[in-house]
Amino acid sequence: MNAGHNTIGRAALAACLVGAIGLAASAPDSAVLEYKMPAGRVLTYQTSSEDAQVMEVMGQTMDTHMTNAGTFTFRAKGLKDKNLVLGATIDDIAASVTGAQGDMSPDMSSIKGKSFDMVLSPLGVEVDVSGAEALTYAIATESRSVANGFKVFFPNLPGKPVKVGDTWPSSDATEEKTGSVTIQTQLQSVHTLEGFETVDGMECARVSSQVTGTISGSGSQMGQDMTFSGTSKGKNVWHFAVKDGIFVKGTSEATTEMSIDVSSAGVTIPMSVTNKSEVKLTGKQ
Numbered sequence: 641m642n643a644g645h646n647t648i649g650r651a652a653l654a655a656c657l658v659g660a661i662g663l664a665a666s667a668p669d670s671a672v673l674e675y676k677m678p679a680g681r682v683l684t685y686q687t688s689s690e691d692a693q694v695m696e697v698m699g700q701t702m703d704t705h706m707t708n709a710g711t712f713t714f715r716a717k718g719l720k721d722k723n724l725v726l727g728a729t730i731d732d733i734a735a736s737v738t739g740a741q742g743d744m745s746p747d748m749s750s751i752k753g754k755s756f757d758m759v760l761s762p763l764g765v766e767v768d769v770s771g772a773e774a775l776t777y778a779i780a781t782e783s784r785s786v787a788n789g790f791k792v793f794f795p796n797l798p799g800k801p802v803k804v805g806d807t808w809p810s811s812d813a814t815e816e817k818t819g820s821v822t823i824q825t826q827l828q829s830v831h832t833l834e835g836f837e838t839v840d841g842m843e844c845a846r847v848s849s850q851v852t853g854t855i856s857g858s859g860s861q862m863g864q865d866m867t868f869s870g871t872s873k874g875k876n877v878w879h880f881a882v883k884d885g886i887f888v889k890g891t892s893e894a895t896t897e898m899s900i901d902v903s904s905a906g907v908t909i910p911m912s913v914t915n916k917s918e919v920k921l922t923g924k925q
Contacts, residue, residue, distance in 0.1 A: 670803040671836070671845055674762045675794070676885025677716035677724045683886060684713045684731070684923035693739075695911045704739035712793075713923075720759055723767050728790065729755040730775070737779065746779040751786065764796040764887075782819040793919075794887055795847070795878050796829070802845075807832045821859030823868055828852050829876075837879065839888050840921075844879040851876060855898060864905065870898030874915070889920040 677683075691706040711731040718725055730751055737744040756771030772787035796810035812827040831849045838844070853872035860866060874894025881888050893916050900909040 670801045671833075671882045672801050673797040673845060673880055673882065674885055675724060675760060675764060675797070675887075676762075677714075677726065677760070679716050679718045680925075681716040682713060682923070682925040683921060684711065685919050686711050686922050687917070687919040689915060689917040691913055691915045693911065693913045695909055697909055698907075702740045704737065707736045709734050711922075717757070722762070724760045724762065726758050726760055727755055728758050728772070729753070730786070733786070735779075741780075744780050746777045746784075748777045751775045751777055758790060760794060762797075763799050764794045766791050766794065784816070784818055788814040788816055792827070795849070795876070795880065795890065796831070797880070798831070802833045804833055804835050819859070819861070821857060821861065821866070821868075823855060823857030825872075826854050827872075836882070839879050839881070842881040842884055842888060844881050844888055847878050847880065849876040849878070850874075851892075851894065853896070855896065864902050867901045867903070868898060869901075870896055870911075872896040884924075886921065886924070890918075892917045 687708070687710045689706075689708045691704075693704040693706070695702045695704075710733040713729045713731055715727040715729070716724060717727055730753065732752060733748050735746055735748060737746065754775050756769075756775065758766065758771060759768040761767055769787050769790045772790050773785050775786045776783045777786075778784075791814050792812050796812075798806070798808035800808075802808070808831050810829045810831065812829070814825045814827075816823045816825075829849045829851045831847050834846045834848055836843060837846050851872075851874045853874075855868060855870040855872065857868035858866065872894055874892055876890055876892040878890030879888040880886070894914070896913040896915070898911045898913070900911060901907075902909065
């Protein structure tokens with residue numbers, strides 16, 4: 641999942657890439673999964689995502705293709721009310737957007753190197769990412785924030801010892817404001833501990849997550865009032881280092897079906913989006 645990612649494809653939670661994976665010599669009966677970020681720990685992740693969007697407008701098909709890539713570093717600063725304070729830095733970020741209107745790729749250079757503090761619970765709940773709200777870029781003359789990508793960056797953990805086959809639920813919510821349009825996404829996930837594997841020398845829990853989402857929104861564009869509604873579903877597979885207490889990697893795929901109702905024109909525009917995302921830990925200190 642990428643911090644520059646657009647909300648409509650947001651069923652994708654953070655994701656998976658390369659690494660030497662092998663069966664652990666001996667898998668534990670159960671494990672306690674908890675983020676461990678002692679002050680001074682530094683983690684760097686690379687992310688990428690790809691979206692294919694298709695709209696049907698007045699009998700014409702309009703395709704839009706989007707790709708995002710980023711590198712982000714999180715530095716542990718200590719505790720706040722038993723939660724983890726992380727200094728997040730956008731080391732690099734880029735996006736490509738092409739469609740019927742040609743190349744609409746945003747210039748994201750203004751947010752490269754920018755930092756903010758975020759608060760993460762030991763179970764992976766992004767308690768506070770408000771510092772990222774001010775980090776914005778323009779796409780098609782409209783401003784967007786990178787905050788939503790950080791709101792769903794770290795996978796949610798069960799809060800109890802789990803053994804292979806155990807499941808636990810979690811929920812996430814994002815809100816994207818683009819010009820005069822506001823779109824909310826509500827995500828529900830069911831996570832399953834599938835087993836234990838060794839990744840880059842770390843014993844990791846392998847977890848699969850079934851994700852469903854609902855999308856709603858409203859606003860106006862070019863003088864036309866619009867309402868948005870839709871559903872999303874997807875699957876994530878991610879690895880969490882049990883002893884180290886860190887998110888190691890993951891992959892996700894999602895599909896979203898939406899309707900855009902333009903009441904004044906009596907028109908309903910169907911839209912579908914498919915998304916693939918990856919994230920991997922590339923540095924640990």
